[in-house]
Amino acid sequence: MALDLDRYPSLRQAVERARAAAEKDGSLHPLPGKHIETTPAFREAFAKIVADGTFAEAVATIAEHDPDLA
Amino acid sequence: MIVVDDLALLEVLAGVAEPAMQQAFESGEVFTTGCWYYRLANALLNNRLEGALTAAFRALGEPEQVQVQEHLDALPPSVGLLDYRKLIPIMTTLETDRQLNMLAADAIATAIAVGGDIVVRTDAPLVRAAAAQFGIAYEVVESR
Numbered sequence: 001m002a003l004d005l006d007r008y009p010s011l012r013q014a015v016e017r018a019r020a021a022a023e024k025d026g027s028l029h030p031l032p033g034k035h036i037e038t039t040p041a042f043r044e045a046f047a048k049i050v051a052d053g054t055f056a057e058a059v060a061t062i063a064e065h066d067p068d069l070a
Numbered sequence: 071m072i073v074v075d076d077l078a079l080l081e082v083l084a085g086v087a088e089p090a091m092q093q094a095f096e097s098g099e100v101f102t103t104g105c106w107y108y109r110l111a112n113a114l115l116n117n118r119l120e121g122a123l124t125a126a127f128r129a130l131g132e133p134e135q136v137q138v139q140e141h142l143d144a145l146p147p148s149v150g151l152l153d154y155r156k157l158i159p160i161m162t163t164l165e166t167d168r169q170l171n172m173l174a175a176d177a178i179a180t181a182i183a184v185g186g187d188i189v190v191r192t193d194a195p196l197v198r199a200a201a202a203q204f205g206i207a208y209e210v211v212e213s214r
């Protein structure tokens with residue numbers, strides 16, 4: 001199911017204005033990113049702080065203080 | 071286009087995202103939102119909030135950790151980020167079944183504006199519900 005903007009006329013207008021402005025200033029098209037080489041040791045250490053909940057805990061602390069970021 | 075959350079953004083910038091997401095980055099097809107970018111930068115770099123994550127991140131070692139920090143200090147142009155001059159009019163026009171917080175409105179508005187899917191590493195129920203309402207593809211990606 002795709003978004004049918006015809007169901008939301010006000011939204012459609014806002015989206016069309018945003019897209020036109022973003023097209024004009026180039027922000028609708030990010031540049032291709034460079035390939036990033038990583039070492040196995042880095043990948044392993046990185047995966048650990050995700051898997052052990054360190055990242056989730058930090059984000060939860062932020063969200064707890066600011067529900068708009070939850 | 072895909073719109074990624076804070077953890078996915080971090081993994082992309084670190085070069086450790088799952089292959090499809092890393093490929094999207096290299097093709098210039100990755101957007102994030104101001105809220106997710108802010109939450110990530112706050113979690114990793116805000117001295118006031120310094121905790122286990124900051125310490126673990128700093129212990130990752132050179133040069134990858136330095137590169138990620140530089141990218142968070144100045145988000146590269148290979149990550150799309152629409153400004154609020156464009157997004158706020160969309161965010162305030164969203165008619166949703168549930169009241170959205172800023173993070174959810176930001177994500178939905180960005181996905182609609184760029185015509186993208188939302189791909190997250192951490193499930194966000196409010197975003198998921200609104201995405202379903204608007205017919206936006208929403209995927210939670212497991213780590214590789």
